[in-house]
Each structure stands twice: as structure tokens, then as C-alpha cells.
Amino acid sequence: MSTETITISRLGAQGDGVADSAGGPVYVPFALPGETVAVARVKNHGTLMSITAPSRDRQAPACRHFGPDGLNGTCGGCTLQHYADAPYRAFKRQLVIDALRSKGLTPEVDDIIPAAPGERRRVVFAARRTEKDMLIGFNQAESHHIVDIEECPIASAAILARLPAIKAVAQALATSAEPFRLTVIETAAGLDLAADGIKSLTDAQRRRTVETVLGTKGIARVALNGEILVEHQKPIIDFGGIQVSPPPGAFTQATKQAEDAMAALVTEHVGNAKRIADLFAGAGTFSLRLARTGRVHAVEAEEKALQALDHAARMTQGLKPVTVERRDLFRRPLMAQELKAFDAVVFDPPRAGAEFQCKELARSSVKKIVAVSCNPLTLARDLAILVEAGYSIGKVTPIDQFLWTSHVEVVVALQK
Structure with missing residues (x-):
């Protein structure tokens, strides 16, 4: 690993800043075109350490989990919160x-x-049970570490309001410390939760999941690996005025x-x-x-x-x-x-x-x-x-x- 100062010429297709060097392009997450930055470099990947000359297009990130300075986001859900609207769209x-x-x-x-912000009705969370808590969030970029979220500016208000309930359902489902995926869809009848990556549940865990859902407002259905565990209400999605009840985990x-x-x-x-x-x-x-x-x-x-x-x-x-x-x-x-x-x-x-x-x-x-x-x-x-x-x-x-x-x-x- 070496530390060097480079100038970012453009964004790559994944949203990383790209600097041209004698050894080829260097990709620097969270860097913007025109910026002069100090990076810790390993081959063609640079970790952003500081910005000598920031871009006028740099803005404060909307979410605390992205990173307080917009230099090194921890949550891997977003990659471009630090980019101003007009150049981002361009x-x-x-x-x-x-x-x-x-x-x-x-x-x-x-x-x-x-x-x-606030439009996402479908969110795929990473989940994992720890000794002290239940983690619900997104994987850190290039890592299996789950960032436990307390806010999410892209998600709908209905999903955010039910984060404690989502965490309670995940806790009831978790059979070990192994991570699993939890797809959450906002529907007209409530949230539709579909878990993948959990091998099987005991009868006691199934009962606990059902009791958790029935004791919680706003959860319409919970499924595991495509099997419906509890359907308090049939989830309904509106396709241009036509009501559809999608299968668990449906696209x-x-x-x-x-x-x-x-x-x-x-x-x-x-x-x-x-x-x-x-x-x-x-x-x-x-x-x-x-x-x-x-x-x-x-x-x-x-x-x-x-x-x-x-x-x-x-x-x-x-x-x-x-x-x-x-x-x-x-x-x-x-x-x-x-x-x-x-x-x-x-x-x-x-x-x-x-x-x-x-x-x-x-x-x-x-x-x-x-x-x-x-x-x-x-x-x-x-x-x-x-x-x-x-x-x-x-x-x-x-x-x-x-x-x-x-x-x-x-x-x-x-x-x-």
C-alpha cells in the first residue's frame, strides 16, 4: 500500500472517481471529477484519505450512515449522496x-x-442476529459487515415507520448468527416481508413469528424461502388502478x-x-x-x-x-x-x-x-x-x- 496525491478526471460506470496514472486508471470511491485527493492505493484501488481541492459539485450527504464528511461512506446502500443533483443526473x-x-x-x-428521497417502496435489507441485538441494514461496500441503520432517506415513510417491527420479525426468524436477506415491500395492505437464506424453522420459531406479526401493526405477510408463514392481510399492489396480490418476494x-x-x-x-x-x-x-x-x-x-x-x-x-x-x-x-x-x-x-x-x-x-x-x-x-x-x-x-x-x-x- 502506498499513499499518493492524484487528480480525479471522471466518474466510472459504478460511480467511483477515476484518476489516470502511468499504471492505468485508479478507482477512488466517493471522489468527484476535478478533485485533487490523497489516497491509500493498492494496485488500481484508492481509499480516499483527504481532499486537497474539493469539487464545487460536492454536497453534504443526506444520511448519517453515508459518512459524516461524505468521504468514506459506511453504508453500502448508496454511493453518490455526495454528488449535487444536476451533475448526478447528467x-x-x-x-x-x-x-x-x-x-x-x-x-x-x-x-x-x-x-x-422517500420513494422506495421495495428495500432489500441484510439481517443478522448478534449476542446483543438484531442488525437490520445494508452491507458496507465490498464487505460482509452490516451497517445497522436508524434512518434511510431513500426508503418510504411507511417502511421507516415500521423499522422496529421489521427488526422484531427478523429477530423471530433468525435461527443463528448467519446473515440473511429480508425483502420489504410497501403494499396497500401493509408491509410484505420475505426472508431468504434461513434454512428452516422449528415449530416454536414458526409460532413466535406468527405471534410477532399478529401483535404488530402494519405487517401484512411474512414468508420464508417462498413459503408463507403468516398472512395477516393479503398484500395488494396497484398497477395503474388494477389490484394485484403478488407472490412472496415477487419482483x-x-x-x-x-x-x-x-x-x-x-x-x-x-x-x-x-x-x-x-x-x-x-x-x-x-x-x-x-x-x-x-x-x-x-x-x-x-x-x-x-x-x-x-x-x-x-x-x-x-x-x-x-x-x-x-x-x-x-x-x-x-x-x-x-x-x-x-x-x-x-x-x-x-x-x-x-x-x-x-x-x-x-x-x-x-x-x-x-x-x-x-x-x-x-x-x-x-x-x-x-x-x-x-x-x-x-x-x-x-x-x-x-x-x-x-x-x-x-x-x-x-x-x-
Whole structure:
């Protein structure tokens, strides 16, 4: 390890400051472009020790767990609280531009739709029981150490108000000192808690968990490894006015605001299409909204999510027909011949993207496509496949729903 003074030239894709040196780039978490900083350096990683010349874009962090001086945050949940709003948003938009350019794509990219504090309705906590207490929080960056949080400016007020209850449920579930994950989703009926990483519970622990939930206000359901332990009330999430009861631990967009923005862009481009395929449909984030104007075929690999979508569609009046198909689109994409049945296709895959599905879309005659992505790099790869096949890129909109991180969502409209 050596200590040296370097100047930060830019931010890397993960939000670290990057300095150029004779030995290659040096990555410095919590440093900003233009700053001269002293770092303890190990190979290409620098730990920020002090700032000789701070950036005008540096701001005081919003949360005590980020670090009192904004130099070395302890909580690994956020990485960019120290960056002022305007350059922070420009940085995230530029991530999308750079990813597209890496594949030779140069469409106009809209300004990012911003996120605000207090919007996160879905939070994944790290949890671990100690001899004295129950830790609930986030792992410190590059560490298994859990920072026990007392505040969280990104989380919704409903989640923050129930932190003691969440901790009590975690305490009832914990069978050892081994860490586990606890996904918390704010729903209309109360909080939906899903624990993963605990092997099994004794009958006594199950009873204790049920008693804890029944004696606590605001907890709708608790599940372990997908199994419902107690459902005081059925959790309900609103997808554009349509009520859905998702399965335990189901994927939902992290904020309602971002979900609504994405859904508005999707429905705008699909327009008056009468036959729509929604691929990687989840529990119906887009399918159910699209069914107000067209027939929808929803394809998803997760059976329980698909069942929730199907049930919501059947229970909602005024929708066009919704059909569902359980299918692993990574292994078995909809083929070009099958895609002939649709005027428009929406796809919203996991971070790995939808390469094989896009190759089939490229061979199809579908007129409109909407790509939704949480990974600009795999999105750029998928879009390049479609553009080469004759699709043109229209509106490209970045959306921020993971505030103060380097993660960015994108919605892209394409036309044959």
C-alpha cells in the first residue's frame, strides 16, 4: 500500500472517481471529477484519505450512515449522496449515451426522469442476529459487515415507520448468527416481508413469528424461502388502478413513481395496437395496463407471478382478453413465426438482457417494439441486433429509481 496525491478526471460506470496514472486508471470511491485527493492505493484501488481541492459539485450527504464528511461512506446502500443533483443526473444520462455509442448507436437521449428521497417502496435489507441485538441494514461496500441503520432517506415513510417491527420479525426468524436477506415491500395492505437464506424453522420459531406479526401493526405477510408463514392481510399492489396480490418476494419496480413513468412511456408507444405480447411480464406491471386497450399475451417464467397476473386480469372488469404463458424466454424465446400474431411487443428482461429473444424479433414483422431495461450495456447489445434488422430507434428515456447509485432504467421505443 502506498499513499499518493492524484487528480480525479471522471466518474466510472459504478460511480467511483477515476484518476489516470502511468499504471492505468485508479478507482477512488466517493471522489468527484476535478478533485485533487490523497489516497491509500493498492494496485488500481484508492481509499480516499483527504481532499486537497474539493469539487464545487460536492454536497453534504443526506444520511448519517453515508459518512459524516461524505468521504468514506459506511453504508453500502448508496454511493453518490455526495454528488449535487444536476451533475448526478447528467452522469446517469451519460451512462446510457455511452453504452449506446459502444454499439455504434447515436439516438437522441431524453433528460433523465429523476428520483426523489422517500420513494422506495421495495428495500432489500441484510439481517443478522448478534449476542446483543438484531442488525437490520445494508452491507458496507465490498464487505460482509452490516451497517445497522436508524434512518434511510431513500426508503418510504411507511417502511421507516415500521423499522422496529421489521427488526422484531427478523429477530423471530433468525435461527443463528448467519446473515440473511429480508425483502420489504410497501403494499396497500401493509408491509410484505420475505426472508431468504434461513434454512428452516422449528415449530416454536414458526409460532413466535406468527405471534410477532399478529401483535404488530402494519405487517401484512411474512414468508420464508417462498413459503408463507403468516398472512395477516393479503398484500395488494396497484398497477395503474388494477389490484394485484403478488407472490412472496415477487419482483416489483423499486418505486411507484418510476413504474408509472415507465408504464406511461410503454403505453404511449404501443398506442392503439390491438395484439400485444408482453415478454418477461412478471406479475403484470405493463400487461394489465395494456389490456385496457388491446389483447395481451403475457409471457413469464415464474409461475406464481404469472398466476397473480392471471388472477388480477380475471377479477378486473373492462379489460381486453389477457392470456398467459409460462415460458423461459432465455432458453425458449418466442420465435419469429409465433411473433406474427402481434402488432406490438414489450420486453423487460433481467440485467442479462434479451439477446436470443431479440434475434427472433429481428426476424419478425412486428411493427412496434418497446424495450425496458435496467442495464444499459445489455440493452445496447439488444438494440444493435434490432437496428441491424431494420428497426429504427425513436424515443430513449432514462429513468432514475435507485437514487444515489449508478443504476439507471431505460425505456426505448422502436419501429420497423
